[in-house]
Amino acid sequence: MNLNATVSFLAPIQEDITAIETLMRSQAEGHNPDLQAAFNLLLSAGGKRIRPAVTMLAGRMLGGEHMRLIKLSAAIELLHTATLVHDDLIDGSLLRRGMPTLNSRWSPGATVLTGDFVFARAANMAAQTESIAVMKLFAHTLTVIVEGEINQLFSSRCKADREAYHKRIYAKTASLFETASQSAALISPTASQEMIDAMRLYGYHIGMAFQVVDDILDFTSDASSLGKPVGSDLRSGIITLPAILYAENYPHDPCAQDLIEGNCIQDPERQAELISAIRGSDAILESHHEAERYIGIALENLRKVPASPERYSLEDLAQYIVRREF
Amino acid sequence: MNLNATVSFLAPIQEDITAIETLMRSQAEGHNPDLQAAFNLLLSAGGKRIRPAVTMLAGRMLGGEHMRLIKLSAAIELLHTATLVHDDLIDGSLLRRGMPTLNSRWSPGATVLTGDFVFARAANMAAQTESIAVMKLFAHTLTVIVEGEINQLFSSRCKADREAYHKRIYAKTASLFETASQSAALISPTASQEMIDAMRLYGYHIGMAFQVVDDILDFTSDASSLGKPVGSDLRSGIITLPAILYAENYPHDPCAQDLIEGNCIQDPERQAELISAIRGSDAILESHHEAERYIGIALENLRKVPASPERYSLEDLAQYIVRREF
Numbered sequence: 001m002n003l004n005a006t007v008s009f010l011a012p013i014q015e016d017i018t019a020i021e022t023l024m025r026s027q028a029e030g031h032n033p034d035l036q037a038a039f040n041l042l043l044s045a046g047g048k049r050i051r052p053a054v055t056m057l058a059g060r061m062l063g064g065e066h067m068r069l070i071k072l073s074a075a076i077e078l079l080h081t082a083t084l085v086h087d088d089l090i091d092g093s094l095l096r097r098g099m100p101t102l103n104s105r106w107s108p109g110a111t112v113l114t115g116d117f118v119f120a121r122a123a124n125m126a127a128q129t130e131s132i133a134v135m136k137l138f139a140h141t142l143t144v145i146v147e148g149e150i151n152q153l154f155s156s157r158c159k160a161d162r163e164a165y166h167k168r169i170y171a172k173t174a175s176l177f178e179t180a181s182q183s184a185a186l187i188s189p190t191a192s193q194e195m196i197d198a199m200r201l202y203g204y205h206i207g208m209a210f211q212v213v214d215d216i217l218d219f220t221s222d223a224s225s226l227g228k229p230v231g232s233d234l235r236s237g238i239i240t241l242p243a244i245l246y247a248e249n250y251p252h253d254p255c256a257q258d259l260i261e262g263n264c265i266q267d268p269e270r271q272a273e274l275i276s277a278i279r280g281s282d283a284i285l286e287s288h289h290e291a292e293r294y295i296g297i298a299l300e301n302l303r304k305v306p307a308s309p310e311r312y313s314l315e316d317l318a319q320y321i322v323r324r325e326f
Numbered sequence: 327m328n329l330n331a332t333v334s335f336l337a338p339i340q341e342d343i344t345a346i347e348t349l350m351r352s353q354a355e356g357h358n359p360d361l362q363a364a365f366n367l368l369l370s371a372g373g374k375r376i377r378p379a380v381t382m383l384a385g386r387m388l389g390g391e392h393m394r395l396i397k398l399s400a401a402i403e404l405l406h407t408a409t410l411v412h413d414d415l416i417d418g419s420l421l422r423r424g425m426p427t428l429n430s431r432w433s434p435g436a437t438v439l440t441g442d443f444v445f446a447r448a449a450n451m452a453a454q455t456e457s458i459a460v461m462k463l464f465a466h467t468l469t470v471i472v473e474g475e476i477n478q479l480f481s482s483r484c485k486a487d488r489e490a491y492h493k494r495i496y497a498k499t500a501s502l503f504e505t506a507s508q509s510a511a512l513i514s515p516t517a518s519q520e521m522i523d524a525m526r527l528y529g530y531h532i533g534m535a536f537q538v539v540d541d542i543l544d545f546t547s548d549a550s551s552l553g554k555p556v557g558s559d560l561r562s563g564i565i566t567l568p569a570i571l572y573a574e575n576y577p578h579d580p581c582a583q584d585l586i587e588g589n590c591i592q593d594p595e596r597q598a599e600l601i602s603a604i605r606g607s608d609a610i611l612e613s614h615h616e617a618e619r620y621i622g623i624a625l626e627n628l629r630k631v632p633a634s635p636e637r638y639s640l641e642d643l644a645q646y647i648v649r650r651e652f
Contacts (some may be wrong), residue, residue: 031473034480086442090435109416110479112438116412116445116472123449123465127458135461139450146442147357153436316352 009316012309013056016070020052023074027121038102038114042081045099052077053317054180054206058199061310062188068129072187075125079138081120083145083176085115090149091236098227134184137179138198144175155236159262160247165240169211170204177207199302202314205298210321212291215240219279221325231275237264241290243274245283253277291322328385335642338635339382342396346378353447364428364440367446368407376523378403379643380506380532384525387636388514394455398513401451402506405464408448409471409502411441416475417562424553445534459512467505470497480544483563485588486573491566495537524630528640531624534646537618541566547651557601563590564626567598567616571609579603617648 010017021043028039033226052073059069087093088101089111095101103111119142126138148171157162181203185196217226219242226232233240239259247259255274258265265271278284298318305311336343347369354365378399385395411428413419415437420430429437445468454462474497481490507529511522543552545561545568552558559566563645565585581600584591591597604610624644631637 031469032476032480035473035476039574086438090438107479108434110476112412112416112441113472113476113479114436117469117476119442119445120465120468120472123468124462127461127465130458132453132456132458132461135453135458136450139453142446142449143357143443146446147361148441150358150361150436150439151445153433153439154358 003269008322009057009313010053011271012313013053013060015058016056017049017053019070020049020056020073020077023070023125024078026080027125028117031117035114035117038106038110039118042085042102042114042118043314045097047097049077050210050317050321051176051180054177054203054314055184057310057314057317058181058202059184059188061305061308061314062185062191062195062199064184064188068131068187069184071125071128072134072183073180074124075129075134075138076176076183078118078122078125079142079175080116083142083149085111085118087149089115090153093228095227098224098315129183129187131183131187134183136187138181141179143251144171148175152238156262158239158259158264160239160244160256160259163243164323165244166208169208169215173211173214174204174207177210177263178203180321195305198301200316201301202298205294205301206321209291209294209298209318212241212287212294213322213324216242216284216287216291217325219275220284225325231271231278233272234265234278235268235273241287242283244276245286246278246281249281249283249286250277288322295319295322335383335639335646338639339379339386341430342399343375343384345380345396346382346399346403349396349451350404352402353404353451354443357443360436361440361443364432364436365444368428368440368444370396371423373423375403376536376643376647377406377502378526380503380529380640381510381641383636383640384507384528385510385514387631387634387640388511388517388521388525390510394457394513395510396456397451398460398509399506401448401455401460401464402502402509404444404448404451405468406502408441409468409475410436411444413475415441416479419554421553424550437515441529454556455509455513457509457513460509463505463509463512467501470501474498474501478564482588484565484585484590486565486570486582486585488570491570492534493542495534499537499540500530500533501578503536504529521631524627527627528624528644531620531627532644532647535617535620535624535644538567538613538620539648539650542568542610542613542617543651545601546610551651557597557604560591560601560604561594561597567613568604568609571612572604572607575607575609575612576603614648621645621648 024043028036055073055076056069085102088096089103089108093101094104097246098262102114148168153166178200182196182200185191185199219231223229234243243259247256250256255265255270295318302311302314350369351366354362381402382395413428414422414427415434421427428440445545452461474494478494480569504526508522508526511517511525545557549555560569569585573582577583581591581596621644625641628640629639
């Protein structure tokens with residue numbers, strides 16, 4: 001998917017995104033050729049580059065130095081990429097965005113080390129911003145993301161639990177969006193503490209919305225758009241917002257009972273029925289409303305910053321997050 | 327093993343080492359309890375804390391601020407610990423220093439993530455030193471270490487190759503020793519560029535010697551001291567200096583022929599014979615001489631710094647590296 005051509009909020013930073021791509025790729029140059037191939041494969045598998053877009057737009061809006069913002073944006077996307085490598089390995093995922101994952105082709109050892117290498121290059125890029133505050137934030141964010149994955153590994157599965165869900169999607173997604181916008185503000189010399197906080201809250205809330213929408217699409221989309229089976233979270237015992245709301249709304253459905261009590265539904269037929277029931281229920285619309293509430297708070301925070309073309313793009317980006325269909 | 331009680335060079339920094347231990351342990355406090363248990367297990371499995379000792383002694387010698395040095399030393403040891411977690415997982419090692427490894431008890435996924443968590447906490451500690459130069463050096467060193475492991479995974483095994491050996495032990499061991507001493511100098515405001523270079527070269531050369539001695543002990547020690555079988559590197563196709571020198575000295579031995587040509591020796595009996603032949607040969611003494619040459623260069627560099635109790639301790643530490651028997 002070529003998002004650049006279709007999404008207007010990227011227009012002011014088209015050239016920046018190209019520069020960020022080039023800088024990211026340069027991080028494997030001169031290294032082991034197998035590693036370089038794997039690194040380029042990971043970057044080509046791509047994704048929407050929405051996190052670096054947040055950083056770049058926020059930083060330009062606040063008057064940050066251009067090259068520092070390019071480096072920071074590359075660091076954010078590399079950190080994101082690194083966490084996905086280990087994530088896919090642990091989940092045993094064979095596809096991501098419809099492309100084969102690294103672990104589907106390489107040995108576990110090579111995959112672990114490639115992930116470590118991407119971490120190292122993310123740390124290198126972050127250090128190139130010459131900001132101690134950014135380095136501290138990166139280290140903190142990595143801690144949050146990794147601990148979230150550990151919690152997911154050790155905590156009880158299959159249970160509809162709103163608090164656990166919010167914690168999980170913060171760790172998994174919102175923490176890095178928060179860092180993407182906050183760190184851009186941190187390296188912008190004119191940003192006041194109030195603006196730094198506003199940008200942090202903007203990132204946090206679009207990040208929460210982003211993951212809620214991802215979790216909705218996991219039910220409502222089709223396998224070919226998702227690049228993985230529909231309802232795969234539920235099938236693997238991860239209970240997301242649509243399932244939580246469904247269980248709250250239909251407590252007498254036996255499957256909902258299982259979700260409330262935390263009994264894993266193993267039977268593929270019952271899983272398929274539940275996925276279909278959730279898909280056809282008001283839980284989907286309610287989940288959308290929750291995502292829209294997050295976007296509303298993000299936009300409120302954004303309005304604390306003077307109007308500018310970049311601010312309008314960040315508004316569009318926030319709106320895009322709840323409207324996207326893939 | 328309680329090294330502190332037996333090795334005199336640690337006397338001036340006895341309390342510092344305790345403070346470093348406490349600070350390292352604090353890095354898991356308040357986190358997931360399973361993770362905290364794993365983290366404490368890793369730190370208890372311990373080792374000699376020789377890398378933080380290098381940092382602390384070098385930093386005190388050069389007048390670095392005390393608390394910053396404690397943080398830097400903790401960061402160095404945490405980075406070391408993190409790399410070992412993934413290393414043991416990839417090698418499938420069940421024991422390290424005679425203690426069960428994390429991967430021998432936990433799932434691969436939990437082990438990968440615990441390693442990532444330790445990386446995150448190492449990055450956090452490094453950022454606490456408030457030094458951009460240190461952060462850049464850490465990111466670089468992590469890149470070198472990880473790429474060294476990737477090279478080891480992909481490069482041809484079983485071959486006696488001095489150049490590949492030197493590259494490997496630099497990546498595996500000397501790079502972090504180099505960073506331990508150089509970063510201490512970097513945060514010491516009075517250290518001249520010449521002193522920073524001298525400390526880097528000190529760390530590099532004791533690190534190279536350290537790994538050569540480790541590789542000698544892998545042949546000459548016994549399984550109970552090693553906490554793993556004798557000659558385990560050679561058995562797994564990793565050809566270290568004693569084997570390289572043996573192959574150079576006895577090219578007509580059929581096993582040496584295999585090493586020269588890079589043919590893996592699979593038969594356990596032939597492996598045992600070769601290990602025994604190397605053990606009894608002059609290759610061991612020659613390897614020791616190589617380690618001593620490294621130590622000689624380390625000491626020359628150390629003499630560029632004015633004499634002080636800490637300098638004497640660093641001299642003792644260098645001597646200890648080639649004299650240790652475990």
